[in-house]
Amino acid sequence: MRLPLRKRSLAALLMAIAAMVAVGALAGTGFASGSKSAAKDTLIVLEDDIAPALDLDGANAAHPGLQEILLNTMSPLLNYPNKAQGAVLAPQFKVTTAQFAPQLATSWSKSGLTWTFKLRQGVKSCAGNEFTADDVVWTFQRAKSVSGAAPVAWFLSNVGAVMDLSPLTSKDPAAKNLKDEVVKVDDYTVKIKQMNPNELFPRVLEIFALFMFDSKETKKHATAKDPWAHVYVNTVNSPGYGPYCLTKWNKGSQTDLTANPNGWYGGKPQFTKIIIRKVPASSNRVAAIQSGAADIVTNLTPQEIANVSKNANVSILSYAGPKILTLGLSFNFKPWNEATNRLIRQAVAYALPYDDIYKSDYLGTAKKWNGLCASSYYGFVSRPQYVTNLAKAKALMTQAGFPDGKGISAEGLSMFYVAERRTLLEPIANRIKTALTQIGITINLNPISGTEYADRSLTKYDLPMFLADQDRPLGPDIGYCSLLFYVSKKNGGLNTPFAYSNEAFDALYKKSATSVGPARAATLGKMQDILMTDLPGIPVAEVQTQLAVRKGITGWVATNYDILSYLQFKSA
Numbered sequence: 001m002r003l004p005l006r007k008r009s010l011a012a013l014l015m016a017i018a019a020m021v022a023v024g025a026l027a028g029t030g031f032a033s034g035s036k037s038a039a040k041d042t043l044i045v046l047e048d049d050i051a052p053a054l055d056l057d058g059a060n061a062a063h064p065g066l067q068e069i070l071l072n073t074m075s076p077l078l079n080y081p082n083k084a085q086g087a088v089l090a091p092q093f094k095v096t097t098a099q100f101a102p103q104l105a106t107s108w109s110k111s112g113l114t115w116t117f118k119l120r121q122g123v124k125s126c127a128g129n130e131f132t133a134d135d136v137v138w139t140f141q142r143a144k145s146v147s148g149a150a151p152v153a154w155f156l157s158n159v160g161a162v163m164d165l166s167p168l169t170s171k172d173p174a175a176k177n178l179k180d181e182v183v184k185v186d187d188y189t190v191k192i193k194q195m196n197p198n199e200l201f202p203r204v205l206e207i208f209a210l211f212m213f214d215s216k217e218t219k220k221h222a223t224a225k226d227p228w229a230h231v232y233v234n235t236v237n238s239p240g241y242g243p244y245c246l247t248k249w250n251k252g253s254q255t256d257l258t259a260n261p262n263g264w265y266g267g268k269p270q271f272t273k274i275i276i277r278k279v280p281a282s283s284n285r286v287a288a289i290q291s292g293a294a295d296i297v298t299n300l301t302p303q304e305i306a307n308v309s310k311n312a313n314v315s316i317l318s319y320a321g322p323k324i325l326t327l328g329l330s331f332n333f334k335p336w337n338e339a340t341n342r343l344i345r346q347a348v349a350y351a352l353p354y355d356d357i358y359k360s361d362y363l364g365t366a367k368k369w370n371g372l373c374a375s376s377y378y379g380f381v382s383r384p385q386y387v388t389n390l391a392k393a394k395a396l397m398t399q400a401g402f403p404d405g406k407g408i409s410a411e412g413l414s415m416f417y418v419a420e421r422r423t424l425l426e427p428i429a430n431r432i433k434t435a436l437t438q439i440g441i442t443i444n445l446n447p448i449s450g451t452e453y454a455d456r457s458l459t460k461y462d463l464p465m466f467l468a469d470q471d472r473p474l475g476p477d478i479g480y481c482s483l484l485f486y487v488s489k490k491n492g493g494l495n496t497p498f499a500y501s502n503e504a505f506d507a508l509y510k511k512s513a514t515s516v517g518p519a520r521a522a523t524l525g526k527m528q529d530i531l532m533t534d535l536p537g538i539p540v541a542e543v544q545t546q547l548a549v550r551k552g553i554t555g556w557v558a559t560n561y562d563i564l565s566y567l568q569f570k571s572a
Helices: 005-017 064-073 133-144 152-159 215-219 230-235 282-291 302-308 341-351 354-361 390-399 419-437 450-460 478-485 503-512 517-534
Strands: 042-047 082-085 088-091 105-111 114-119 182-186 189-193 244-250 254-259 273-278 314-329 414-418 444-448 465-468 537-550
Touching (some): 133 215, 302 537, 341 390, 341 419, 414 419, 450 465, 503 517
Parallel strands (some): 414 444
Antiparallel strands (some): 105 114, 182 189, 244 254, 254 273
């Protein structure tokens, strides 16, 4: 059932548009780890879950499995360029828009508020249809229709100042029709017009929900009741112009991808068939990579990575990307909303045992994080003031009016984390509990299922303290990150588990949304100053993403999604 528009803008938008990763309860599998991996042209990948649906405007758009399929079967107009980071090609988020890498667009230019995109010619989909300006216009028209369960594509267009709020707020059906926002000039040229200066466009084009559809193929499956083919796209296929075609999808167990015979990606990839199997138990994934039954396994703990790295048949690939660990402290609860809460929060930040967490829990694969958005994001400025200093933490507690914790409310002293990730998170939670006891704050630990955690952190906002290690924006920009997490709900914030509200911060975000260049960079810097003073959350760590792969496999092109793009994987 479709949510009412008002509810979609507040619930589905928060869950799907925000593009968050939520860990759910996972069932067992009968995968046999004793068999060897397949032929040289086939890559076997084991993950803890696979896509439950396929529509980029669907209720499951936040699921990393869905995003992974779209990343490989569809394609954006442009993307971030890559640079070698050890054995991995890492995306470079801090480039200007002139430095982006061409994808379905070969070039772009700007005049005033209008962008002109020259499209790549000769590109064909898995269905054999050629990519043209008609596909771009149709993709944006589908976005403006806000007809899906969660209008993610419209949201990104709105964030980039291409579409206004009228598709969600107006009762006039014409408000959902494209006007001059996106216009076909000829078969291989389109113009996209912004409403006002805004640097999040064209950056938002690299996010999965604005990947280009094969409109001819998609329209074949439209009906009078479903003119934008949401049912087909969600349950059968999302036709696009990516390097792979979806050839099998059993959402309970397996996804198969086959190289697009019409692809433009510089020749046929070495791995022309990708088999992605759902293996929830990490112990089974470990056994499979060690025995040679798998070529790649994902989402292992640091200790599991350390163990499999000793196997002569396994290599470890690492990427220092936007994966983070945050200790959230909700303003909905005491003591985190006391008049002196800023001092209490700062006391917590100075009390945390950062080095112990990095060395003992992450085994050296994490580092100090000096901000509340990832340091690799465009506009980031490091604020390294918080280090372990118990004397300073105790002094701040006294200054806040709670010497040694005396008189502090216990209302909000329960810390929640995902039970399915307790192997990693529980030791960290216990270290934090011990550290806070030393400054007079006694907390309780509450592991809950990933499903409950997602519901409470994304919709109910009723977690007083929480450890978040899978929540990050897909738009690698400080402005996008701020809108997602830190702008107050009353001023347009999307996902507010911290219940943070600061009028000065919101005003700066509004200013940043209509400015460009050095002026915007300066504003983003001021916003980060406020965040690191108010501390809606405590930045604990930036964490490497690691893959265990069969010896000899190379060519990992990392992404801001922390999911796999398969085109450039190779085997010696």
